[in-house]
Amino acid sequence: MAEDWTDRHVARWKDHWLDLAFDEAVEGVFVRVNRIDRYLRRAKQRAVAEVGLTDFEYDTLHVLMIRDTPGSASPTELATELGVSGAGMTGRLDGLEKAGWVRRIPAVDDRRRVIVEVTKAGMAIWRQAMDLRGRAEDDLAEALTERELATLNRLLKKVTVRSEEREG
Amino acid sequence: MAEDWTDRHVARWKDHWLDLAFDEAVEGVFVRVNRIDRYLRRAKQRAVAEVGLTDFEYDTLHVLMIRDTPGSASPTELATELGVSGAGMTGRLDGLEKAGWVRRIPAVDDRRRVIVEVTKAGMAIWRQAMDLRGRAEDDLAEALTERELATLNRLLKKVTVRSEEREG
DNA sequence: GGCGAATACTTAGGTAGCGAAGTATCATCG
DNA sequence: CGATGATACTTCGCTACCTAAGTATTCGCC
Numbered sequence: 243m244a245e246d247w248t249d250r251h252v253a254r255w256k257d258h259w260l261d262l263a264f265d266e267a268v269e270g271v272f273v274r275v276n277r278i279d280r281y282l283r284r285a286k287q288r289a290v291a292e293v294g295l296t297d298f299e300y301d302t303l304h305v306l307m308i309r310d311t312p313g314s315a316s317p318t319e320l321a322t323e324l325g326v327s328g329a330g331m332t333g334r335l336d337g338l339e340k341a342g343w344v345r346r347i348p349a350v351d352d353r354r355r356v357i358v359e360v361t362k363a364g365m366a367i368w369r370q371a372m373d374l375r376g377r378a379e380d381d382l383a384e385a386l387t388e389r390e391l392a393t394l395n396r397l398l399k400k401v402t403v404r405s406e407e408r409e410g
Numbered sequence: 411m412a413e414d415w416t417d418r419h420v421a422r423w424k425d426h427w428l429d430l431a432f433d434e435a436v437e438g439v440f441v442r443v444n445r446i447d448r449y450l451r452r453a454k455q456r457a458v459a460e461v462g463l464t465d466f467e468y469d470t471l472h473v474l475m476i477r478d479t480p481g482s483a484s485p486t487e488l489a490t491e492l493g494v495s496g497a498g499m500t501g502r503l504d505g506l507e508k509a510g511w512v513r514r515i516p517a518v519d520d521r522r523r524v525i526v527e528v529t530k531a532g533m534a535i536w537r538q539a540m541d542l543r544g545r546a547e548d549d550l551a552e553a554l555t556e557r558e559l560a561t562l563n564r565l566l567k568k569v570t571v572r573s574e575e576r577e578g
Numbered sequence: 579g580g581c582g583a584a585t586a587c588t589t590a591g592g593t594a595g596c597g598a599a600g601t602a603t604c605a606t607c608g
Numbered sequence: 609c610g611a612t613g614a615t616a617c618t619t620c621g622c623t624a625c626c627t628a629a630g631t632a633t634t635c636g637c638c
Contacts, residue, residue: 243568244571246570246574247574248460248567249567254477254478258480262540265548265551267560267563268547269558270566274566274567274569274570275446275447275450275566277494278440278566278569279443279444281570282440282444296594298594309422312427316616316617317616318615318616321578326596327595328617328618329595329596329617329618329619329620331617332617332618333594334594334595338523352604352616353602353604353616354604354617355616356616356617360478361481373601376432379436379440381576382432382440382569382572383433383435383439383569384572385568386568388435390565391435391439393438393565394439394562394565395442397554397562397565398439398442398562399411399414399416399417400411400553400556400558401414401446401551401553402416402445403411403414403553404549404550404552404553405446405449405550406414409449449622456621484587486585494625495627496587497627498624498626500588501623502625517609520634521632521634522634523586523587524587
């Protein structure tokens with residue numbers, strides 16, 4: 243197979259940084275993981291822009307929708323899952339609420355709490371973006387056979403399992 | 411093998427969004443790619459913070475060092491490779507220069523141009539961070555045998571090759 | 579050779595996000 | 609019950625970054 247960006251990266255590395263210990267295979271795997279993620283991030287950005295959402299609006303709707311209780315969560319839960327600060331979450335929700343994609347409802351049993359709920363319009367636009375995004379993923383996946391996809395999943399899972407052990 | 415975050419994610423998906431077409435294997439691969447990248451991003455942040463760099467300072471030094479002409483580049487080249495605007499680059503370089511990790515040198519043949527050069531201190535701190543970062547990667551990679559690592563590289567490369575075709 | 583377009587970088591004004599402090603509510607325990 | 613601490617969210621001041629406009633230099637072409 244022709245070389246990819248990673249091959250060139252690793253070759254450059256070997257040329258210039260001989261003294262820095264490194265394992266080509268390890269470097270290759272993680273650089274490629276990063277390149278694929280980067281490509282999909284950009285594809286997502288295009289998809290999301292096309293339906294008229296900003297990146298962070300989509301991300302917020304997305305974690306709201308893929309939860310165990312889809313379409314409903316507290317600001318704190320969303321912030322944690324998005325890796326964003328509480329303050330940042332307040333800002334995002336202000337925007338989403340103004341745009342009409344989300345509602346803030348005061349919780350009845352605990353008046354400190356707020357429940358964030360997706361609106362019909364919010365769900366609709368999220369689905370539109372999801373659809374576009376899924377197409378980009380399917381397109382990439384066509385580079386592999388069913389069998390290869392299964393193998394890839396098996397090997398990647400060994401890595402994610404370890405990473406989750408490390409995170410505790 | 412026990413389930414990972416992705417397994418739970420996919421299971422949830424099937425429960426709640428039956429009507430949205432999706433391929434489990436495809437979703438699994440790309441979600442895992444994203445989870446691994448996310449884990450390594452955080453590991454990098456920890457490594458980088460430990461030696462006393464911010465995330466974006468390290469990133470900038472890093473692309474400066476891994477180029478064909480290591481330790482030397484124009485602001486525009488760096489901005490492109492980092493996916494940052496020209497204005498953003500100016501800001502980053504101001505900080506890096508102030509901290510003494512980088513120098514701005516006027517180009518002799520074209521007085522519009524500036525050459526960014528890493529200093530000794532900049533190279534030293536980058537290497538420190540690289541070392542820590544490499545350890546996190548090696549640790550993850552130990553989840554796989556040599557053979558599995560090779561297979562993983564081969565399959566991932568099929569995907570990156572396709573993504574690079576798409577990008578033109 | 580000189581004038582308009584292109585290039586390389588910086589400055590200016592605005593936005594998303596962060597950490598820390600603030601406000602309101604609830605839980606614990608004497 | 610009442611005081612102290614914990615929790616849930618918001619407000620405030622600051623930073624990094626973006627787009628667009630500005631400045632300086634070089635290129636292309638008659």
